[in-house]
Amino acid sequence: MDYRPIGIFDSGYGGLTVLREVAALLPEYDYLYLGDNARSPYGTRSFASVYTYTKECVFELFNKGCPLVILACNTASAKALRSIQQKDLPKMDPKLRVLGVIRPTAEVIGNYSSSRKVGVLGTSGTVVSESYPMEIAKTFPSVKVHQQACPMWVPLIENDEHNGPGADYFVKEYVDQLLEKDPEIDTILLGCTHYPLLADKIRKYVPDHVKILSQGEIVAESLKDYLHRHPEMEQTLSKGGSRRFLTTDDTSAFDAHGSTFFGSDIRSEHCVIDHLG
Ligand code: DGL
Numbered sequence: 078m079d080y081r082p083i084g085i086f087d088s089g090y091g092g093l094t095v096l097r098e099v100a101a102l103l104p105e106y107d108y109l110y111l112g113d114n115a116r117s118p119y120g121t122r123s124f125a126s127v128y129t130y131t132k133e134c135v136f137e138l139f140n141k142g143c144p145l146v147i148l149a150c151n152t153a154s155a156k157a158l159r160s161i162q163q164k165d166l167p168k169m170d171p172k173l174r175v176l177g178v179i180r181p182t183a184e185v186i187g188n189y190s191s192s193r194k195v196g197v198l199g200t201s202g203t204v205v206s207e208s209y210p211m212e213i214a215k216t217f218p219s220v221k222v223h224q225q226a227c228p229m230w231v232p233l234i235e236n237d238e239h240n241g242p243g244a245d246y247f248v249k250e251y252v253d254q255l256l257e258k259d260p261e262i263d264t265i266l267l268g269c270t271h272y273p274l275l276a277d278k279i280r281k282y283v284p285d286h287v288k289i290l291s292q293g294e295i296v297a298e299s300l301k302d303y304l305h306r307h308p309e310m311e312q313t314l315s316k317g318g319s320r321r322f323l324t325t326d327d328t329s330a331f332d333a334h335g336s337t338f339f340g341s342d343i344r345s346e347h348c349v350i351d352h353l354g
Contacts, residue, residue: 081315082107083300084143086134089117089235090331091270092149093338095178096320098293099147099300105316111138111348112335114326118231119152120200120269127202131157132165133350134325139173140351144313146175147300151199151268151292154179155206174310179208181299182266182292187217189288190264194221196255198279199268201226209268223262225255227269234271237334239278248275252282264288274338323348 085096089112096110113119113134119127131153138146148154154177161175186195197209204226213222229247233239256262265287267273273291280289304311322345324331331345 079315080107080142080317081313082109082141082143082319082321083314084108084135084138084141084146085110085149086131086138086146086153087112087148087150087270088119088130088152089114089231089271090335090338091231091234091272092147093335093343094270094273094291095147095149095293095296097338097340098297100320102294102297102301103304105318107315107317107319107321109138109141109143109321109323111323112325112331113350114324114331116325117235118200119150119156120202120231121228122152122202124156127153127156128160132161133352135161135175137323137348137350139169144173145310146173147296148175148177149270149296151178151208151270152202153177155203155208172310172313176300176303178270178292178296179203179268180212182268182290182295183209183212184216184299185295186213186264186266186290187220189290190220192261192263193217193219194223194259194261194263196258196262196265197222197224197268198227198230198251198255198265198272199224200231201228203268209266221259223255223258225251225258227251227272230275231269231271234274235334237337239274244275244278245281248278249282252279256283262287264290266290267292322346325350 158177
């Protein structure tokens with residue numbers, strides 16, 4: 078059978094926390110991961126840059142045989158997904174699909190909250206886009222969403238400083254700022270696929286009764302449901318159980334660092350992206 082993997086894209090390493098859960102729930106499929114480490118982080122970049130970079134990476138994954146690409150990056154889902162779906166996909170093979178991580182998360186988050194007060198921690202780009210408040214309101218109109226941008230967290234994680242004592246300062250600062258917005262928040266979403274690596278530190282600064290949600294398992298369940306509802310896509314995907322990793326930057330750094338996110342060893346390949354001009 079042809080190689081028709083599920084493409085998983087992130088600006089860097091964060092999407093590996095999603096791939097880890099998706100591949101655990103749906104192990105039979107082939108997966109092709111692309112991290113745009115050479116241009117990460119995306120979180121502080123403009124809409125135009127995030128759209129252009131994300132589109133280039135999605136096209137690369139299509140060219141490599143993926144019929145379905147998951148944007149395992151909230152920033153890209155917030156700033157690029159809609160344009161790609163509405164402007165670019167209609168000009169391409171009608172069978173190709175791109176899915177994001179914000180909608181599946183927004184569709185379940187209200188189920189975790191009793192107080193109907195939810196906090197979202199994300200990159201500046203995700204917060205400014207207002208994607209979470211808008212998407213959550215569609216399914217849970219009574220839930221009040223408070224957001225906090227955490228611009229220092231991705232650089233700490235990408236530079237392997239997230240376990241060090243310096244990280245505590247920035248973790249406490251942003252968590253305190255979020256909880257000050259509303260002390261009744263009882264559910265906090267880690268709305269950036271990098272943040273699960275800070276989950277233990279975040280837990281230290283959040284009251285015990287507050288739930289902290291990561292997206293990996295939510296996205297995995299949602300993909301399972303999507304494939305069940307779309308047999309025409311499910312039957313197109315190859316099922317060799319392989320995992321391949323591509324990075325636009327240095328492969329040895331990706332292998333060393335990416336394994337922390339993925340939870341097991343990684344051997345990546347370098348990928349040169351076609352710039353679309
Ligand atoms: N992992 C990405 C997200 O979920 C953000 C990382 C970045 O800033 O590039 O938003």
